[in-house]
Amino acid sequence: MRDDLxxxxxxxxxxxxxxxxxxxxxxxHNNPLRGCVLFHGEDEKKVYxxxxxxxxxxxxxxxxxxxxxxxxxxxxGVMLVAI
Amino acid sequence: xxRSNRISGFFAYxxxxxxxxxxxxxxxxxxxxxxxxxxxxxxxxxxVINAEPAGVNITIAPVGKSLITxxxxxxxxxxVGAQKQNNILLAALDFxxxxxxxxxxxxxxxxHNYRFTIEPDTATLVLREIPVRKK
Numbered sequence: 001m002r003d004d005l006x007x008x009x010x011x012x013x014x015x016x017x018x019x020x021x022x023x024x025x026x027x028x029h030n031n032p033l034r035g036c037v038l039f040h041g042e043d044e045k046k047v048y049x050x051x052x053x054x055x056x057x058x059x060x061x062x063x064x065x066x067x068x069x070x071x072x073x074x075x076x077g078v079m080l081v082a083i
Numbered sequence: 084x085x086r087s088n089r090i091s092g093f094f095a096y097x098x099x100x101x102x103x104x105x106x107x108x109x110x111x112x113x114x115x116x117x118x119x120x121x122x123x124x125x126x127x128x129x130x131v132i133n134a135e136p137a138g139v140n141i142t143i144a145p146v147g148k149s150l151i152t153x154x155x156x157x158x159x160x161x162x163v164g165a166q167k168q169n170n171i172l173l174a175a176l177d178f179x180x181x182x183x184x185x186x187x188x189x190x191x192x193x194x195h196n197y198r199f200t201i202e203p204d205t206a207t208l209v210l211r212e213i214p215v216r217k218k
Contacts (some may be wrong), residue, residue: 023110030165031091032103032110050146051109062109064103065131067184072095075147076181078114 002036004050007064014040016069018047020054023062090164090208093130100201102208105162107133111186113199115208119190122173124156129175134158141174149217161193166210168193 004024005013014037019037039050044067051063072078092102092115100115100137111128116186123143124132134156141155161171178185197210 024203027091029089029091030162031089040206044127045130048128051131052133055109062108062110064105066110066112069184070096071101071114071182071184072097072099073181074096078095078099078182 002038004034004036006034007032007078009069010033010035013037014068016066016067017042018044019065020047020051021066022054022058023066026062032062035064038063086207087211088164088166090210091206092208093206098203100206100208101185102163102189104187105160106158107160109133113115113187113189114185115194116188116190117194117199119188121190121192122158123170123176123190124173125178125186126175127178127183132158132186134175137172139172141172143176149153150202163189163193163208166197168196170200194216 009048010019010021015032017040020039021037023032023035025034026032033074039047048065053067055061055063090102092100094139095101101112102115103110104113136154137157139155140152143151143153153176155172156175158173159169161168198213200209202209
């Protein structure tokens with residue numbers, strides 16, 4: 001049985017890792033609030049590649065892929081544009 | 084009063100807003116970028132994100148660099164909060180290594196459909212429907 005956790009708690013529990021989470025609760029604006037961690041680890045490809053396989057057997061699953069650490073390293077000023 | 088949708092995000096380094104978006108039923112984290120005309124997807128995510136080649140290219144004018152051309156992809160279902168759009172075009176780009184953990188950019192080809200606001204105190208992107216004007 002997987003723990004049903006707040007998204008913020010998932011960030012703390014699996015710090016600086018890639019995670020695939022099955023969302024279990026959203027608010028009225030469809031923001032993810034809680035979920036169960038299906039896969040996690042430090043290897044992005046290894047973790048993320050598990051998601052599509054899981055979906056094959058759980059087609060209705062609400063999957064959330066994210067990195068729990070800093071998305072933008074300290075000191076990097078982002079100026080990206082796609083025109 | 085127009086209906087609004089509040090998308091809870093968080094600020095990354097430098098004060099840029101990151102919000103969850105849904106591409107073909109899967110959620111990822113995109114940076115809100117009202118300086119970008121198009122969505123952009125980090126090419127590293129193509130193995131996971133289910134997007135189909137659109138058969139056209141998008142020309143990109145990155146700051147400080149010369150023009151580059153990127154293949155456009157089509158995402159069948161795209162959602163931000165509860166706001167859904169279909170058949171969105173996005174550019175698959177090589178993000179700098181330092182930004183490899185970022186999944187993509189949420190550009191104006193989505194945002195222009197709304198009156199949008201970034202709330203600095205709550206790290207929230209607010210999307211309001213644009214009222215139809217009576218002639």
